[in-house]
Amino acid sequence: xxxxxxxxxxxxxxxxxxxxxxxxxxxxxxxxxxxxxxxxxxxxxxxxxxxxxxxxxxxxxxxxxxxxxxxxxxxxxxxxxxxxxxxxxxxxxxxxxxxxxxxxxxxxxxxxxxxxxxxxxxxxxxxxxxxxxxxxxxxxxxxxxxxxxxxxxxxxxxxxxxxxxxxxxxxxxxxxxxxxxxxxxxxxxxxxxxxxxxxxxxxxxxxxxxxxxxxxxxxxxxxxxxxxxxxxxxxxxxxxxxxxxxxxxxxxxxxxxxxxxxxxxxxxxxxxxxxxxxxxxxxxxxxxxxxxxxxxxxxxxxxxxxxxxxxxxxxxxxxxxxxxxxxxxxxxxxxxxxxxxxx
Amino acid sequence: xxxxxxxxxxxxxxxxxxxxxxxxxxxxxxxxxxxxxxxxxxxxxxxxxxxxxxxxxxxxxxxxxxxxxxxxxxxxxxxxxxxxxxxxxxxxxxxxxxxxxxxxxxxxxxxxxxxxxxxxxxxxxxxxxxxxxxxxxxxxxxxxxxxxxxxxxxxxxxxxxxxxxxxxxxxxxxxxxxxxxxxxxxxxxxxxxxxxxxxxxxxxxxxxxxxxxxxxxxxxxxxxxxxxxxxxxxxxxxxxxxxxxxxxxxxxxxxxxxxxxxxxxxxxxxxxxxxxxxxxxxxxxxxxxxxxxxxxxxxxxxxxxxxxxxxxxxxxxxxxxxxxxxxxxxxxxxxxxxxxxxx
DNA sequence: CTGAAAGCGCTAACAT
DNA sequence: ATGTTAGCGCTTTCAG
Numbered sequence: 001x002x003x004x005x006x007x008x009x010x011x012x013x014x015x016x017x018x019x020x021x022x023x024x025x026x027x028x029x030x031x032x033x034x035x036x037x038x039x040x041x042x043x044x045x046x047x048x049x050x051x052x053x054x055x056x057x058x059x060x061x062x063x064x065x066x067x068x069x070x071x072x073x074x075x076x077x078x079x080x081x082x083x084x085x086x087x088x089x090x091x092x093x094x095x096x097x098x099x100x101x102x103x104x105x106x107x108x109x110x111x112x113x114x115x116x117x118x119x120x121x122x123x124x125x126x127x128x129x130x131x132x133x134x135x136x137x138x139x140x141x142x143x144x145x146x147x148x149x150x151x152x153x154x155x156x157x158x159x160x161x162x163x164x165x166x167x168x169x170x171x172x173x174x175x176x177x178x179x180x181x182x183x184x185x186x187x188x189x190x191x192x193x194x195x196x197x198x199x200x201x202x203x204x205x206x207x208x209x210x211x212x213x214x215x216x217x218x219x220x221x222x223x224x225x226x227x228x229x230x231x232x233x234x235x236x237x238x239x240x241x242x243x244x245x246x247x248x249x250x251x252x253x254x255x256x257x258x259x260x261x262x263x264x265x266x267x268x269x270x271x272x273x274x275x276x277x278x279x280x281x282x283x284x285x286x287x288x289x290x291x292x293x294x295x296x297x298x299x300x301x302x303x304x305x306x307x308x309x310x311x312x313x314x315x316x317x318x319x320x321x322x323x324x325x326x327x328x329x330x331x332x333x334x335x336x337x338x339x340x341x342x343x
Numbered sequence: 344x345x346x347x348x349x350x351x352x353x354x355x356x357x358x359x360x361x362x363x364x365x366x367x368x369x370x371x372x373x374x375x376x377x378x379x380x381x382x383x384x385x386x387x388x389x390x391x392x393x394x395x396x397x398x399x400x401x402x403x404x405x406x407x408x409x410x411x412x413x414x415x416x417x418x419x420x421x422x423x424x425x426x427x428x429x430x431x432x433x434x435x436x437x438x439x440x441x442x443x444x445x446x447x448x449x450x451x452x453x454x455x456x457x458x459x460x461x462x463x464x465x466x467x468x469x470x471x472x473x474x475x476x477x478x479x480x481x482x483x484x485x486x487x488x489x490x491x492x493x494x495x496x497x498x499x500x501x502x503x504x505x506x507x508x509x510x511x512x513x514x515x516x517x518x519x520x521x522x523x524x525x526x527x528x529x530x531x532x533x534x535x536x537x538x539x540x541x542x543x544x545x546x547x548x549x550x551x552x553x554x555x556x557x558x559x560x561x562x563x564x565x566x567x568x569x570x571x572x573x574x575x576x577x578x579x580x581x582x583x584x585x586x587x588x589x590x591x592x593x594x595x596x597x598x599x600x601x602x603x604x605x606x607x608x609x610x611x612x613x614x615x616x617x618x619x620x621x622x623x624x625x626x627x628x629x630x631x632x633x634x635x636x637x638x639x640x641x642x643x644x645x646x647x648x649x650x651x652x653x654x655x656x657x658x659x660x661x662x663x664x665x666x667x668x669x670x671x672x673x674x675x676x677x678x679x680x681x682x683x684x685x686x
Numbered sequence: 687c688t689g690a691a692a693g694c695g696c697t698a699a700c701a702t
Numbered sequence: 703a704t705g706t707t708a709g710c711g712c713t714t715t716c717a718g
Contacts, residue, residue, distance in 0.1 A: 004466045006711055017689050022713065030687055049463035053405070054711030056396040057694045063467075071434065083426030090447050091414065099468075101444050104433050120392035123347045124406075125442075188623060224596040225627040232604075250593040253567040254600070261575075261604065280531060284568040349695055360705050365697060375703060397695030400710045 005046050013042035025050055026060075052099070056126045064099050065089075065306055066127035067299075068118065068136055070107030078190070084296035085133075092300040096307050101125065105136060115141040122151060129154065129306030131299070135192075152309040154302040156295065158327035166275040166291045167245065168200025169328060173291075174243045174271060175208050178339035183216035183234055183241035185227050185255070187248035194221055194247060197275065201245065216241045224251060231255050235262055235270070242339045243271035249278035252288050256335075267337035277331065286334035293328050348389050356385035368393055369403070395442070399469045407442045408432075408649055409470035410642075411461065411479055413450030421533065427639035428476075435643040439650050444468065448479060458484040465494060472497065472649030474642070478535075495652040497645040499638065501670035509618040509634045510588065511543025512671060516634075517586045517614060518551050521682035526559035526577055526584035528570050528598070530591035537564055537590060540618065544588065559584045567594060574598050578605055578613070585682045586614035592621035595631050599678075610680035620674065629677035636671050 011018045016035055023031050024039040031039075042048070056062035067089065069082060086102065093100040103121055106114050122130065129152040132142060137155035146153040158164040167184070174182050184201050186194045198217070218230055227246075234240060235258065246252040252274035256266060264270050266286055274281060277292035354361045359378055366374050367382040374382075385391070399405030410432065412425065429445065436443040446464055449457050465473070472495040475485060480498035489496040501507040510527070517525050527544050529537045541560070561573055570589075577583060578601065589595040595617035599609060607613050609629055617624060620635035 004711095008711080018712080019689060019714095020687090023688090026713085032687060035688085047459060047462065049466045051400070051469070051711055052467045053396040053399040053469060054694095055713075057394070057400055057696090058711070058713035059694060060713050062396070071430075079426030079430060080423040081426065082429055083422030083424065086425055086429060086445055087414075087422060087447075090445065094447060099444065099446070101442065102429055102433065103442070104430075104437060116390060119390065123392045124395045126394070126396060223623040223626050224593055225599055225623070228597070228600040229603075250567055250597075254571070254593075254597050256568050257571040257597070257601075260572075280566040280568070283566045347695095350697095351695080361696075362706080363704060366704090369697085373703060378704080394695055397710095398697075400694090400712090401696035401698075402710060403697050 004051070005048050007048070007050065010039065010042045010046055010048050013046060014038040061128050062126040063097060064101055064125055064127045065093055065129050065131065065303055066121065066125060067100060067102045067131040067133060068105045068121075068142075069102060069133040070136055071104030072107040081295050085299040088296035088300040089303050092303045093307070098128075098303075098307055100303065101127070107135075114139065115145050118142055118145060122146075122149060127151065129303075129309065131155070131302050131306065152306050154306050156298050156302060158293075158298075164293060164328055165197060165200035166293060166328060167197030167247075168204045169330065170245045170273050170275060170291045171201045171204035173330060174245070174273065174336065175204060177243075177271070177336065179241075179243040179271060180208070180339070181216065181239075181241040181243070183231075183244040185218045185231065185244065185246045185251055186221045187227065187246065187251050188221050188223060189247065191221065197247065224248075224254060227251050228254050228258055231258050232262070235259065235264060241270075243273070243336070245273050245275065247275045249274045249276045249281055249288075249290070252290075253280060253284060256284060256288065267335050269340070271336040271339070273336055281333070288335040289333040290331045291328065292331055298327060347394070348391050350391070350393065353382065353385045353389060353391050356389060357381040404471050404653065405469040406440060407444055407468055407470045408436055408472045408474065408646055409464065409468060410443060410445045410474040410476060411448045411464075411485075412445060412476040413479055414447030415450040424638050428642040431639035431643040432646050435646045436650070441471075441646075441650055443646065444470070448485075450478070457482065458488050461485055461488060465489075465492060470494065471653050472646075474498070474645050474649065495649050497649050499641050499645060501636075501641075507636060507671055508540060508543035509636060509671060510540030510590075511547045512673065513588045513616050513618060513634045514544045514547035516673060517588070517616065517679070518547060520586075520614070520679065522584075522586040522614060523551070523682070524559065524582075524584040524586070526574075526587040528561045528574065528587065528589045528594055529564050530570065530589065530594050531564050531566060532590065534564065540590065567591075567597060570594050571597050571601055574601050575605070578602065578607060584613075586616070586679070588616050588618065590618045592617045592619045592624055592631075592633070595633075596623060596627060599627060599631065610678050612683070614679040614682070616679055624676070631678040632676040633674045634671065635674055641670060 007018050007021050010021045014021065016039060020031060020035055021039050024036050052063055089100045105117060130146055131154050134156060136142060143153065171182060182205065184198060186198060216234060218227060222230060244255055246255060252272055255272060259266055259270050266272055273289045273291065275291050277290045281288040281290050350361050350364050353364045357364065359382060363374060363378055364382050367379050395406055432443045448460060473489055474497050477499060479485060486496065514525060525548065527541060529541060559577060561570060565573060574587070587598055589598060595615055598615060602609055602613050609615055616632045616634065618634050620633045624631040624633050
């Protein structure tokens with residue numbers, strides 16, 4: 001295997017010209033069935049794979065999607081989300097013969113050289129589409145740059161809108177079930193997001209009951225261990241919350257354990273809902289409800305929209321805001337129930 | 344900005360030939376200082392970035408590193424590790440002007456078309472180096488393929504050797520501190536790795552005390568909640584472990600809480616060590632010791648070795664097995680201490 | 687429906 | 703130390 005096999009080899013094997021081969025691999029309709037069949041067989045037997053470099057140089061499509069993410073974000077939750085997107089996105093792209101490349105971009109709020117760096121990257125890569133991961137999707141400079149270059153761009157649906165406020169959604173649901181004393185336990189992770197969700201929770205509560213439940217709220221993102229102490233302190237007194245919202249799945253799991261050790265039955269005495277989904281939430285007893293933002297799936301969806309955009313006309317603006325249900329799903333499980341009549 | 348600016352533009356602006364520009368951007372020593380300066384300025388003002396496609400087609404280096412990972416691996420821990428590697432690897436590569444691309448490969452033990460698919464990918468991408476992520480590093484076919492193509496490859500140090508057995512290392516350390524009753528709580532995640540670590544723990548114990556502590560071991564990867572019930576059952580009886588190893592960081596955190604609620608002081612009455620590192624382990628009280636395999640850092644290191652390999656001679660075999668201390672580090676923290684004299 | 691020609695941006699190999 | 707020549711593998715013209 002000297003230097004990889006080229007379109008020329010395939011052409012020779014199928015006894016056609018390079019163009020015909022090119023047409024076949026690009027699914028052009030103007031190819032005779034017989035020629036097409038011969039070419040496809042030659043491709044299969046030779047194990048031919050078109051060179052991305054040559055393809056993108058010839059002016060054709062590069063077959064590459066670019067996802068840019070803020071580089072500074074070293075939060076522990078971030079790595080997991082990134083990994084999830086990588087997994088889901090690669091699968092989606094691979095299915096259509098595309099490649100997905102993740103590139104960090106300086107996260108600074110303003111954009112000193114961020115736009116310039118992006119320009120360099122797209123110059124070097126010629127991606128067919130770019131996904132701006134939050135909070136990069138809020139940078140107008142980057143969006144403008146992409147638009148001016150005619151490169152389709154996408155963002156995670158609902159990332160800007162308040163629609164993505166899990167704290168608010170969870171609180172609303174619990175209020176709907178008659179709960180008035182609702183605890184909220186944040187967790188270490190993205191502080192900004194935590195802040196937004198907490199604000200959403202407060203908003204939902206304020207609509208029904210002006211009294212802020214400040215004693216039921218963990219303000220400063222406690223660690224798991226601290227959070228548990230806090231929950232214990234919350235649950236022991238006679239006046240205690242009838243429901244608890246936790247940002248992290250593991251916190252919810254641990255709260256369940258604490259409740260059990262205090263002889264509080266879930267959901268009879270205490271409803272529990274997590275703001276992140278996790279397989280473990282299903283296997284515990286009782287399974288815990290979760291409010292899930294399926295980032296990975298949304299990301300894969302963004303990839304698919306981008307790939308589709310190329311096939312259709314050159315719509316450089318791919319945004320398609322999805323409805324709330326799709327971008328934030330409430331997974332009902334036995335851990336939540338109507339509030340008890342009296343405490 | 345019509346079609347991106349090319350080497351030609353730079354050459355014209357600097358009043359030299361394309362070749363000279365090429366030499367400058369490739370750090371060839373045979374360029375006069377004055378020409379070099381002019382070219383560099385032109386590059387800066389024009390914002391020129393060489394096209395990867397053209398570069399890799401011209402026969403030069405593609406500036407791309409490829410990391411292949413098993414696609415099926417949907418474990419929750421995996422996404423986090425992948426994300427960490429992506430973060431660390433991208434940073435390392437970006438610093439040297441390289442790009443890093445992650446590609447999934449069918450994970451099946453044998454390799455039906457895996458090798459073929461890899462061949463296709465390297466044909467399309469012409470990567471300058473490939474990193475085989477476990478368990479792909481064990482596939483001889485893939486290694487052979489890369490070697491025959493003369494593409495430098497790397498794997499995560501210590502992934503094959505027993506050196507990476509965190510369970511064994513933790514157990515040894517605790518035994519060294521005089522502990523004989525040691526509990527082990529596995530957690531959901533990679534079942535194979537869990538199995539290996541558990542075996543290592545048993546091995547270490549067997550060397551000192553033939554009695555298998557089967558009652559102190561969680562065999563079947565319990566969820567966090569189940570694990571806590573188990574720990575409680577473990578710690579209440581008079582005959583109880585004086586030390587506990589947990590695979591996951593959050594489990595350790597929760598165990599700490601359980602111990603506290605049982606009035607057991609850590610580390611006086613119970614030593615605690617986690618087999619995964621996490622920022623929270625530092626902030627809790629007392630901080631919990633951890634046995635950490637710095638995958639992300641190791642991955643970044645692999646990237647760097649690959650990039651260096653190109654600069655040096657064409658050593659296609661980049662393996663450099665690192666010493667144990669580097670690939671598996673014991674982070675001592677107050678949660679472990681000598682075993683109490685008598686229970 | 688198919689083929690021939692030209693060129694994408696860059697780098698090796700020779701020249702000079 | 704620098705310029706010139708010839709492709710790399712593919713796709714887009716434009717002719718048959």
